[in-house]
Amino acid sequence: MIQHAGPELTCLKTQLRQAVAVWPSVPARGAAEVWAALWRVAQLAPARERNAQAAHPAVTAAVALIEARLGRPLTVPDIASAAGSSHNHLTRLFRAATGEAVVGYVLARRMERARHFLQAPPFPSPPSPHRSAFPTSRCSTRLVAARAELLRAASVPPGPPPRTPPISERTDTGHRRPAAPKDPPHARSTAAATFSRPAATRQCTSTRIFERTDMQTARQAARQRRRRHRLMLGAAVILTAAGVLFCLVTAMRPDPKAGAAAVAPADVAAPAAPLAGATPSAPTSPSPAASSPAAATPSAAGATATAQTPRPSAKESPPAASAPAPSAGRIQPGTTYKGVATAYAVGDGNGACLFGPSDDLMIAAMNTTDYESSRACGAYVRVHAANGASITVRITNECPLPCAPGQLDLSQQAFAKLADPKLGRIPITWSLLSPQTSGALSIRYKTGSSPNWCGIQVIGHRNPVARLEVRTAAGWRKLPRTDYNYFLSADGSGCGGAMRITDIYGEQLTVEGTALLPDVAQPTRVQFAPH
Numbered sequence: 316m317i318q319h320a321g322p323e324l325t326c327l328k329t330q331l332r333q334a335v336a337v338w339p340s341v342p343a344r345g346a347a348e349v350w351a352a353l354w355r356v357a358q359l360a361p362a363r364e365r366n367a368q369a370a371h372p373a374v375t376a377a378v379a380l381i382e383a384r385l386g387r388p389l390t391v392p393d394i395a396s397a398a399g400s401s402h403n404h405l406t407r408l409f410r411a412a413t414g415e416a417v418v419g420y421v422l423a424r425r426m427e428r429a430r431h432f433l434q435a436p437p438f439p440s441p442p443s444p445h446r447s448a449f450p451t452s453r454c455s456t457r458l459v460a461a462r463a464e465l466l467r468a469a470s471v472p473p474g475p476p477p478r479t480p481p482i483s484e485r486t487d488t489g490h491r492r493p494a495a496p497k498d499p500p501h502a503r504s505t506a507a508a509t510f511s512r513p514a515a516t517r518q519c520t521s522t523r524i525f526e527r528t529d530m531q532t533a534r535q536a537a538r539q540r541r542r543r544h545r546l547m548l549g550a551a552v553i554l555t556a557a558g559v560l561f562c563l564v565t566a567m568r569p570d571p572k573a574g575a576a577a578v579a580p581a582d583v584a585a586p587a588a589p590l591a592g593a594t595p596s597a598p599t600s601p602s603p604a605a606s607s608p609a610a611a612t613p614s615a616a617g618a619t620a621t622a623q624t625p626r627p628s629a630k631e632s633p634p635a636a637s638a639p640a641p642s643a644g645r646i647q648p649g650t651t652y653k654g655v656a657t658a659y660a661v662g663d664g665n666g667a668c669l670f671g672p673s674d675d676l677m678i679a680a681m682n683t684t685d686y687e688s689s690r691a692c693g694a695y696v697r698v699h700a701a702n703g704a705s706i707t708v709r710i711t712n713e714c715p716l717p718c719a720p721g722q723l724d725l726s727q728q729a730f731a732k733l734a735d736p737k738l739g740r741i742p743i744t745w746s747l748l749s750p751q752t753s754g755a756l757s758i759r760y761k762t763g764s765s766p767n768w769c770g771i772q773v774i775g776h777r778n779p780v781a782r783l784e785v786r787t788a789a790g791w792r793k794l795p796r797t798d799y800n801y802f803l804s805a806d807g808s809g810c811g812g813a814m815r816i817t818d819i820y821g822e823q824l825t826v827e828g829t830a831l832l833p834d835v836a837q838p839t840r841v842q843f844a845p846h
Contacts, residue, residue, distance in 0.1 A: 322370040323359060326382040327352050350431040373400040374412045381421055385428060391417050644819060645685050646694065646779070648747050648846060654682075654721025656698065656743045658730035666712025668692035668800040670774060673711070680712035680724040689713075689800040694779040695748040698723065700733040700741055707748060713798075749820075749846040752777050756843070757836040758814070758826060761801050764833045769810035770801035774836055778818035778843045785809020818843045 320327055330352040338345030376398040381389065394417060395405040409417050646652075659680065664673035666680060668689060679698075681691045691710045699705045706729055714724040723745060727736060734741045754775055761770030771794065773780050783802040784791040787809050794802035794809075804810050811831035816824045824841045 320356070320359060322375045322378065323355055325375070325379050327355060329379070329382060330355070347428070347431055351428055354427055354431065370412050371408045373398040373405055374408050377405060377409060377417065378420075381424065385421075385424055389421055644690055644781070645687055646691055646747055646819070648749070648820065651744050651746045652685075652721050653742075653744050654719070654723060656700070656730060656733065656741050657718075657722065657724050657739065658727045658736060659724050661712075661726040661728075664711065667798070668711045668713075669772070670711055670800075675709075676726050676728045677706065677708050678711045678726050679708040679729060680714040680718075681710045682714045682718035682720055682722045682724075683716060684720040686710075686713045686798075688798045689796060690781070691779060692800040693773070693776050695750050695777075696723070696745050697748045698725070698729075698733065698743050698745045700743055702734065704733045706732050707750065747779075749778050749843075751845055752842065755839050755841055756816075756824075757838045758829050759836045760810075760831060760833050762834045764810065764831060765807065766810055766831065767807040768803075768805060769807060769831065770797075770803050771810075771814065772801050773816055776816075776818065776843060777845060778820055778822075781817050781819045781821075783817075784815040786813040786815075791815060820846055 330348050334345040334348035334352070337348070377394050380394055380397050391406070392402050395402045398405055400408070406417060409415075409420065413420055415423070661676055661678060664676055664678060665671055666678070667686075670693070679696065681694075685691060694710045695707060696710060697705060697707050708723070708725060708729050712724070714722065718724060723743065725733070730736055733743070752775070756776045757774040759772045759774055761772065764770055771783060771785075773783065782793055782796075784793050785804060785808065786792075792804075792808055794804055796802050811829065813825060813827040814829070816826065820843070822843055824839075824843065826839050826841065829837050829839075
């Protein structure tokens with residue numbers, strides 16, 4: 316009888332070609348491949364019993380892959396990916412076409428091959444685990460023996476066993492032949508029970524073991540993902556709680572400057588009455604920095620606007636009475652900082668400090684970190700280059716990110732005195748300078764200031780200003796500072812009255828008699844002492 320192999324044709328071709336290829340070198344393996352192909356031929360169902368519909372291409376591809384890689388590790392996801400289908404879809408198609416799951420089919424084929432290896436004459440010893448795809452040869456032998464028992468039990472036809480006549484029957488020759496012995500009852504019951512079981516319950520226990528192993532691996536991976544997720548969530552919660560706790564501790568921490576503000580009214584009564592026309596004493600000996608172009612007076616535009624206003628009286632607080640300690644900030648006197656210098660076009664010289672236009676362009680912009688919300692405005696800085704050149708510049712602007720801490724963005728005129736402008740970026744060191752100045756500091760109220768709200772700015776100061784206080788009915792009140800270099804009184808307290816100015820060295824100057832004139836620079840008679 317000639318019968319078409321159907322979807323098994325590709326697998327049979329592959330096995331027979333492998334047998335022909337290995338026969339000259341390893342005849343035993345070639346014989347095993349031939350026996351495997353013959354066993355597949357024996358298992359072919361008759362054409363009339365086949366399903367009317369052809370096997371799905373994914374099933375055909377999966378079977379071909381299984382036969383080609385039967386001696387190597389196989390997983391259902393790998394088979395599904397090679398067949399161009401998903402895991403679940405291939406499982407349904409495979410069960411509909413073959414009547415068993417993919418794992419059961421793979422196990423059955425491996426046991427059939429292992430049995431051929433065991434029964435073939437050329438093999439005096441059990442097959443190697445690698446060729447039969449089992450972990451050990453002992454496992455392969457036991458699985459083949461167990462499946463052989465099931466196959467022998469299942470080969471008994473359904474229904475009761477054939478009835479044997481209880482008496483002997485006469486042959487054609489007239490002689491009697493003895494009655495055939497009956498099968499033992501326990502053998503018939505075992506065979507019938509084995510055959511009557513459904514196909515799903517007759518799978519080998521190892522199939523369940525492999526399926527259980529795959530499920531355990533998937534569960535372990537899911538468990539590890541959940542564990543990582545919980546660790547990440549816990550770390551985020553801990554960091555958030557630590558941040559909230561730090562904010563609470565910082566907010567509840569008492570302000571050390573509050574004590575100084577509370578005793579400020581007593582400091583006001585300590586000095587004697589202000590002397591009209593008195594100016595603070597200052598050294599008259601010239602300093603090496605006095606010859607620098609950067610040691611210039613404040614803008615002349617502000618001086619012309621003050622010609623029509625009376626000069627306010629001023630006094631300097633006694634340094635021994637209540638001079639506070641030097642202010643705590645990033646820029647400290649006597650400290651040398653390292654960084655880089657760059658250059659930019661300054662235009663008319665105005666910047667974030669809002670000092671206004673200036674003819675002196677030996678100025679620079681401080682990086683945002685050291686700018687400290689305009690705390691560095693008006694500071695004089697001595698800059699040294701690696702080639703030995705040095706200049707003095709005044710801070711009038713802010714250099715935003717990506718300017719790094721320690722970086723100065725010099726005007727093009729200032730950069731040219733240190734190095735060739737084509738370099739664009741050079742390493743520098745710089746430190747705070749307290750130069751000699753010929754003029755006194757000035758006070759300017761912001762545009763829109765009134766008795767209900769005002770902004771106060773200090774101009775032309777020798778040293779950086781640390782804080783500004785105004786006199787109110789309750790005593791001295793410290794005003795907050797903005798990043799555009801103005802001290803604001805949101806409710807108008809102290810606007811137009813006396814004020815006390817403190818530099819970073821702790822020196823205090825008290826200025827009285829300033830008029831509430833917006834956008835007018837009002838000169839005083841005082842100036843911070845050089846250091």
